[in-house]
Amino acid sequence: MEQNAPLKPDNNMILAIFTTLCCCLPLGIVAIIKASNVNNLYMMKQYDAAIQASADAKKWSLIGIGLGVVFQVIYIIFYGAAVFASLS
Amino acid sequence: MALLSLHHFHNRYVFVLFGIIVFACLYFLDPLQYTFMPKCPFKLLTGYSCGGCGFQRCVHALLHGNFIQAIKFNLFLCYAFPYLLVLIINKYLLKGKTSAFVASIVEHKISVLFYVCAYLSWTIIRNIYNI
Numbered sequence: 001m002e003q004n005a006p007l008k009p010d011n012n013m014i015l016a017i018f019t020t021l022c023c024c025l026p027l028g029i030v031a032i033i034k035a036s037n038v039n040n041l042y043m044m045k046q047y048d049a050a051i052q053a054s055a056d057a058k059k060w061s062l063i064g065i066g067l068g069v070v071f072q073v074i075y076i077i078f079y080g081a082a083v084f085a086s087l088s
Numbered sequence: 089m090a091l092l093s094l095h096h097f098h099n100r101y102v103f104v105l106f107g108i109i110v111f112a113c114l115y116f117l118d119p120l121q122y123t124f125m126p127k128c129p130f131k132l133l134t135g136y137s138c139g140g141c142g143f144q145r146c147v148h149a150l151l152h153g154n155f156i157q158a159i160k161f162n163l164f165l166c167y168a169f170p171y172l173l174v175l176i177i178n179k180y181l182l183k184g185k186t187s188a189f190v191a192s193i194v195e196h197k198i199s200v201l202f203y204v205c206a207y208l209s210w211t212i213i214r215n216i217y218n219i
Contacts, residue, residue: 011195013175013195013200014172014175014176014179017168017171017172017175017203018172020139020140020207021139021140021143021165021168021172022140022143023129023140025129025130025138029204029207029208032200032203032204033200033204035200036195036197036200036201039191039195040197067129068126068129071127071129071132072126072127075126075127075132076124079123079124
């Protein structure tokens with residue numbers, strides 16, 4: 001156990017909640033659970049675990065948002081193709 | 089990815105700019121009229137609405153002052169928007185003891201668990217009753 005406590009890691013809760021609302025993927029729930037663990041782990045002085053949970057929360061949020069964005073791009077390509085096909 | 093891993097200080101402005109662009113788009117474009125507006129992957133794949141479905145229509149109605157219409161699009165946002173707003177205000181505007189106090193309530197395990205349960209049960213209920 002370290003003598004000096006490192007700074008509390010950002011729990012990325014905002015990003016996780018944003019993921020559940022805007023990207024519509026259950027990955028946001030995973031991110032929220034991870035984010036909620038950050039503060040508890042930090043309080044229990046498990047600093048490495050807290051930093052890991054913080055990174056995981058960010059990772060899962062970004063995967064959720066990334067998948068959402070990729071899906072939008074695919075959707076727009078398909079939609080554009082359909083419009084183009086109906087025009088010509 | 090690169091923007092998000094920048095320092096905290098820069099992140100703030102990126103998020104504010106992103107928020108302004110999103111709100112401006114949602115003010116001028118009605119999601120009900122244009123098919124090119126972003127769609128929910130969950131809804132397109134499964135046919136069921138997810139807990140966050142309807143937030144674009146909701147924000148559009150809110151920005152135009154139709155509160156009742158906005159609530160009808162997604163009831164859950166009545167709870168989720170203020171919660172998100174408190175988290176954002178607490179993180180970026182409040183400092184020190186006040187911030188720690190608010191965080192101890194808002195980021196408490198029970199509040200978070202309540203949010204997750206509310207989100208999941210709302211997802212199920214809205215699909216049963218077609219809200």
